[in-house]
Amino acid sequence: MQRIMLRGKLHQARVTHAVLNYEGSCGIDQDFLDAAGIVEYEAIDIYNIENGERFSTYAISGERGSRMISLNGAAARKAAVGDRIIICAYGPMSEDEVAQHKPRLVYLDAQNNIVRTSKDIPLQLA
Numbered sequence: 084m085q086r087i088m089l090r091g092k093l094h095q096a097r098v099t100h101a102v103l104n105y106e107g108s109c110g111i112d113q114d115f116l117d118a119a120g121i122v123e124y125e126a127i128d129i130y131n132i133e134n135g136e137r138f139s140t141y142a143i144s145g146e147r148g149s150r151m152i153s154l155n156g157a158a159a160r161k162a163a164v165g166d167r168i169i170i171c172a173y174g175p176m177s178e179d180e181v182a183q184h185k186p187r188l189v190y191l192d193a194q195n196n197i198v199r200t201s202k203d204i205p206l207q208l209a
Contacts, residue, residue, distance in 0.1 A: 085175040091119035091187040093170040095132065097195050098162045100153035107156030110145040111170070118200060120187040121172045129158070132167040150195035
């Protein structure tokens, strides 16, 4: 059996650009892609913290060091510049891989600086 598992996440990234008349996708600073283990043209899901929108697109490389998160084409209608979003990449894994798997989690501040990375999501308390 295969399970679809979280592989990488950019948590609370801020949208820096929304470009309607650009070929679709999400432009992401190459440093962020590297940190989260996401590759160019990989499918990603985006969750808008501000309005609850959830949509899929693919990642394209943005200028390294730019702190860019650019929603392009139809995706530009799903968030406004300044919105906080979560970007996730998932992948299929065997039961053996699942047992050893840890996702690459990247946490960003309000200026899209990487503030920390982790391989564990904190335990949610009641």
